[in-house]
Amino acid sequence: MSTDYGGHGSDEATRVFGIRVDRFERLHETVTSDYKAAFGLTVVVAFVLAAIFAPELAPYDPMAQEYAIMQSPSLSSAHPLGTDSFGRDLLSRMMHGARISLAVGLAAVAIAAVVGVGLGLAAGYYGGWIDDALMRFVDVLWAFPWLLVAIMLVAIFGQGVWNVIAAIAFAYIDDFARIARSEVLSIREEEFVLAAKNIGLGDREIMLEEVLPNAVAPLIVQFTVLVARAMLAESTLSFLGIGVKPTTPTWGALLGQGRSLIGQAWWISIIPGIAIVVTVLGINLFGDALRDAFDVRGEGGTP
Amino acid sequence: MSLLDVEELAVTFPVEDGPDVPAVDGVDLQVEAGEIHGLVGESGSGKSVTARSIMRLLDDAEVSANRFDYRGEDLYAKSEAEMRRIRGDEIGMVFQDALSALNPVMTVGEQIAEVVRHHGDVDESAGLLSELRRKYVTGTSKTAPSWRRAVDLLETVGIPDPEAVATSYPHQLSGGQRQRVMIASALGGDPSLIVADEPTTALDVTVEASILDELQRLCDEFDVAILLITHDLGVVAETCDSVTVMYSGSVMEHGRTDQLFEHPAHPYTKGLLRSIPEQAPADGELTTIPGSAPEPADRPAGCPFRDRCPAAFDACSEPLPEHAVEAGHTARCHLYTEGEGPSEVAWDGVAGVEGETNGAVDDADATADRTTATEVTDG
Numbered sequence: 001m002s003t004d005y006g007g008h009g010s011d012e013a014t015r016v017f018g019i020r021v022d023r024f025e026r027l028h029e030t031v032t033s034d035y036k037a038a039f040g041l042t043v044v045v046a047f048v049l050a051a052i053f054a055p056e057l058a059p060y061d062p063m064a065q066e067y068a069i070m071q072s073p074s075l076s077s078a079h080p081l082g083t084d085s086f087g088r089d090l091l092s093r094m095m096h097g098a099r100i101s102l103a104v105g106l107a108a109v110a111i112a113a114v115v116g117v118g119l120g121l122a123a124g125y126y127g128g129w130i131d132d133a134l135m136r137f138v139d140v141l142w143a144f145p146w147l148l149v150a151i152m153l154v155a156i157f158g159q160g161v162w163n164v165i166a167a168i169a170f171a172y173i174d175d176f177a178r179i180a181r182s183e184v185l186s187i188r189e190e191e192f193v194l195a196a197k198n199i200g201l202g203d204r205e206i207m208l209e210e211v212l213p214n215a216v217a218p219l220i221v222q223f224t225v226l227v228a229r230a231m232l233a234e235s236t237l238s239f240l241g242i243g244v245k246p247t248t249p250t251w252g253a254l255l256g257q258g259r260s261l262i263g264q265a266w267w268i269s270i271i272p273g274i275a276i277v278v279t280v281l282g283i284n285l286f287g288d289a290l291r292d293a294f295d296v297r298g299e300g301g302t303p
Numbered sequence: 304m305s306l307l308d309v310e311e312l313a314v315t316f317p318v319e320d321g322p323d324v325p326a327v328d329g330v331d332l333q334v335e336a337g338e339i340h341g342l343v344g345e346s347g348s349g350k351s352v353t354a355r356s357i358m359r360l361l362d363d364a365e366v367s368a369n370r371f372d373y374r375g376e377d378l379y380a381k382s383e384a385e386m387r388r389i390r391g392d393e394i395g396m397v398f399q400d401a402l403s404a405l406n407p408v409m410t411v412g413e414q415i416a417e418v419v420r421h422h423g424d425v426d427e428s429a430g431l432l433s434e435l436r437r438k439y440v441t442g443t444s445k446t447a448p449s450w451r452r453a454v455d456l457l458e459t460v461g462i463p464d465p466e467a468v469a470t471s472y473p474h475q476l477s478g479g480q481r482q483r484v485m486i487a488s489a490l491g492g493d494p495s496l497i498v499a500d501e502p503t504t505a506l507d508v509t510v511e512a513s514i515l516d517e518l519q520r521l522c523d524e525f526d527v528a529i530l531l532i533t534h535d536l537g538v539v540a541e542t543c544d545s546v547t548v549m550y551s552g553s554v555m556e557h558g559r560t561d562q563l564f565e566h567p568a569h570p571y572t573k574g575l576l577r578s579i580p581e582q583a584p585a586d587g588e589l590t591t592i593p594g595s596a597p598e599p600a601d602r603p604a605g606c607p608f609r610d611r612c613p614a615a616f617d618a619c620s621e622p623l624p625e626h627a628v629e630a631g632h633t634a635r636c637h638l639y640t641e642g643e644g645p646s647e648v649a650w651d652g653v654a655g656v657e658g659e660t661n662g663a664v665d666d667a668d669a670t671a672d673r674t675t676a677t678e679v680t681d682g
Contacts, residue, residue, distance in 0.1 A: 191403040197360055199391035199418050199492070205431060209417075209438050213408045 027293035037289035043282025051098040060089035062096045062249050083266050084257065090268065093249035093274060100250045101279075104161065105230040108168035113223055115169070116176025121207050121215075123177070124184030131181075138177045146171030146233070154242045161244050164237055168230045179222055183215035190214075217291050224287025228280035236275055250275050306496055306528050307334040310370040314352050316360060324599045326352045326364070328552040329623070334496065337416065339522050339529045341539035341560070343575070344549035348598055350529050350532045356499045357530075358396060359386050373496075376597065392422040395489030399501040401481035405473040409438070411484045412469025415453035416443045422492025443465070456487040461517055479510035486517065500528045503538065515542050536579055540564060545631075547562045548572050551596050551607035558632030568626070568634035570612045598637065607635065614638060 031037045050057065065086045080089040116138075123134040150167035159161050187193065188211060196210045235252025237243035244250055251272045258269025314327040327349040334340045344350045352480050356366050359378060371379050373393065381389065387615035390396075398404035404413055420429040425448040426432075444449045450469070460483040473481055482502060489497050499518065503511040519542060522529055531543060539546050539560060546563050548556045548571065556569040567573045574592040594611040603609050605620040612619070620635040626639035 152514040191398055191400065192406045194360065195396065195398060195404040196406075197390070198358055199419060199488070200387040200389070205434065208431065209434055210406055213438060214406070216408075279511060 027289060030289045030292045034289065035189045036285045037292075038289075040289055041283030043278060044286045047098060047279050047282065052100040054092075054095040054099050058089075058092035058095045060092040062088060062092040063247070072153065073215035081271055082265070084254070084268050085261060085265070089252075090271060092282060093254060094251070094272065097249045097251045097254060097272070098275075099245060100161070100248060101231045101234060104164055104168065104234040104244075105227040108165045109172060109223055109226045110228045110232075111165065111169040111218070112226070113176050116173040117180045117212070117219060119173070120177035120180025120182075121184055121212060124181040125188055125203065125207050125211065127185075135177070138174045141170065142174035144170070147236075150237055151242055159242065159245050164234055164243055167237070168233050171233070172226050172230070175222060175226060176219065179218055180215060183218060184211055187211050187214050205271050221287050221291045224283050224290065228283045231280060232276065235272075253303065304375050305333040305372075306336040306374060306531070307332065308370060308372045308375075308603065309333070309353075309357075309368055312353065312356060312366070312368040312528065314349070314356055315365045316363065317365065323365075326552060326599055327356070327601070327604075330549065330552070330554050331553070331557065332547055333557075334526055334528050334530050335545070336495065337522065337526050339519065339531055339542055339546040341543035341546040342530060342532045342549065343534065343536060343539055343546060345534055345596055347551070347599075348549045349552040349599075350549050351500055354396075354500050354530065354532050355383070357394060357498055358390055388422075391418055391494070392493040393492075393494055393496065395492060395494040395497045397482075397485045397489050397497060397499040397502045399504050400486040401505075402473055404485060405481065405488075407473055410442075410470050410472055411419070411476070411481075411488075412450060412453045412457075413437075413443055415456055415469075415484070415488045416447070416449040418488050418491030419449040419452045419456075422494075423449070423452060424493070453487070453491070456490055457484065460484075460487045460521070461513070462487075478506050479514065480621060482506060482510075482514055483517065486514075490521065490527075493525075494527060496528045496530065498532070500532045501534070502531070504533070504535075511538075518542065536575055537581065542631070548575070550603055552599060553607055554635060556632075556634045556636075558628065562629060562632040566628065566632070568628045568632070568639070569608075570614050570638070572634075574611075586638050606635075617666050660677045 015281035029042050059080070067086055081094065084090055084093065087146060119134050123131040123138075144165055150164065151171050153163040155166050157242040184207075193210060195204060196206045201210070231251070234243060234250065235255060238250045238252030241256070243252060246253065255269050255276075258265065258267075258272070262269055309330065309332040312327055312330040312332070316326055317322045318324055330349070330353055332340075332342070332353065342350045342353065352361065352364075355361050356364075357373075357378070359366075359381075366379065368379070371377055373389070377387070378386070387407075405411065417429075417434070419425055420427050420434075427447060427449050428532075443453075454465045454469050457468055462468050462480060462483050468476065468480065468484075473484070476484065482505075483657055485502070486499075489499075502518070503514050506514060515538060518529055518531070521527060531538070533539060545558050545559045546557070547554055548563070548569065548636065552573050556563060556567070556572045563572065564576065567576055571592075574590075577590050578592065592611055595604065597607060597610065603620070605610070605618075606615075606623055609615045609619040616637070618640065621637065623635040624637060624640050626634050626636060628639075629632050
């Protein structure tokens with residue numbers, strides 16, 4: 001079980017999604033046979049590498065201003081993607097921005113997944129009044145506009161990464177809770193749950209060891225979809241100016257800053273925009289590949 | 304002392320709007336250590352409910368019994384924690400449909416190893432966190448004692464190349480192999496009793512025979528008692544040491560297999576034996592028991608078989624008596640209550656395998672026989 005099955009990107013995914021290592025043989029098959037999955041994996045790996053090694057790989061200090069070459073377009077100088085209105089290197093700022101996007105996306109969705117799946121598992125497995133109570137609580141979470149929560153958190157605690165994460169996580173709890181619950185509702189009627197009781201397992205063990213592994217495929221897809229959406233949400237908050245601190249480079253903030261200059265320097269907003277679109281698409285395609293790899297019952301194939 | 308001793312078991316399922324459903328009503332069941340005991344009955348006779356009541360897993364039912372002893376201790380007086388130890392550790396369960404009773408996303412080796420860790424004699428943690436780590440991250444190590452024991456068990460139940468099968472998922476195995484895996488998993492906790500709920504019904508005949516052979520061999524080798532639930536008297540005849548016949552929630556007859564097959568006492572048992580294809584003469588027609596089993600809710604008072612019984616008479620609406628036919632062989636039927644009911648003559652209509660009527664089981668004769676019985680009842 002200690003065989004190394006994949007490159008750096010897949011190792012990252014092992015820990016992030018908690019996937020059994022032997023599943024990577026299947027992921028490898030999916031990626032080599034399906035160009036969409038290969039594209040998704042490439043984007044995710046590039047994105048993660050850029051984020052992790054931004055300090056080493058970035059050609060310039062993202063905060064260093066060079067007034068001589070303000071708003072210089074791509075490839076016109078030593079700056080591959082050009083510079084922004086303060087003469088800061090756009091590529092370096094993008095790479096550092098990826099760190100924020102990745103951290104916020106993963107952390108927010110991970111928190112939402114743990115809380116939401118926990119609520120959904122318990123609600124679906126126990127049923128009855130526990131189900132009613134938990135799901136009405138989830139309804140309340142769902143009914144609360146997340147943007148309002150974000151503004152409220154910023155108003156109370158000030159701007160910061162953790163407030164952004166909290167606001168986004170809050171918004172996604174209900175997605176996980178509902179999916180987990182609906183999966184569990186059908187899985188708990190399966191005979192292997194009864195068989196698990198017959199070998200003396202308790203409710204908690206059955207929920208986490210027997211039921212959850214069967215519900216994991218749709219949850220993984222949801223996880224990746226929501227990571228992409230969380231990155232968009234973070235961009236939205238930064239664009240609105242209530243995200244992380246304004247001087248910190250994030251994709252949303254870059255997009256927002258470039259907006260007023262779109263006539264003179266289109267690349268300042270267009271390049272972060274393209275980056276967001278490509279990354280979100282890549283993560284979604286990667287999610288589908290992961291789902292195929294994880295679902296041992298499925299015949300693979302594309303959704 | 305019997306390994307399992309149940310007396311006057313009643314299981315009732317409450318229905319929200321409507322009368323409660325008495326699925327099982329008055330079941331006595333004794334299983335001796337190391338024997339194979341058959342529990343026979345048609346669909347809906349309550350045999351599976353009886354089996355599940357042994358595991359105490361009928362959450363939404365009301366269970367009552369005069370006695371429900373396992374090794375002389377009342378199962379229904381045990382705490383939930385003690386019960387969880389008994390499940391798997393003392394009593395294993397084999398299901399009819401192994402494909403749905405095995406977890407589809409785990410290798411079968413993983414599933415057997417889990418039972419071994421929880422109940423077997425291996426020094427490995429079965430705590431929630433270490434189990435979760437195994438399930439989601441590492442899997443059970445191929446050198447761990449629990450995995451090696453799982454492979455051994457697969458070999459024990461007659462699976463060739465057990466190492467390869469252990470790393471397979473349930474859907475990759477054949478039906479016979481899956482049922483063997485189920486049996487291996489039930490053996491994982493080294494139980495004293497295995498409850499096998501129609502273990503061969505979903506299998507074809509050749510596989511069925513080999514699984515039954517396997518059960519018999521394991522019964523001898525591991526000194527484990529097996530409660531074999533089935534609707535197939537042929538299976539009982541081949542496999543079981545003793546047998547309990549159930550009909551519509553009640554026990555009709557109970558005895559050693561040879562006693563019951565050679566001198567069936569209850570009209571229902573006789574009817575069952577007469578409808579085994581192998582017992583019918585080559586040129587004769589296969590007989591059936593007319594009518595169908597009553598719904599639990601509108602079961603007649605007294606003997607539930609009354610309405611279909613050719614020997615029924617007035618006393619049959621009274622609660623069932625217990626009649627000792629011979630040592631260890633009892634029938635619950637009013638025919639044997641002294642001084643009441645028709646004489647043995649009226650029995651022709653339900654004569655079993657003794658051979659008296661085997662040559663004349665065509666429709667006309669059967670009808671005539673039933674008429675005789677009815678006349679006697681009326682008179």
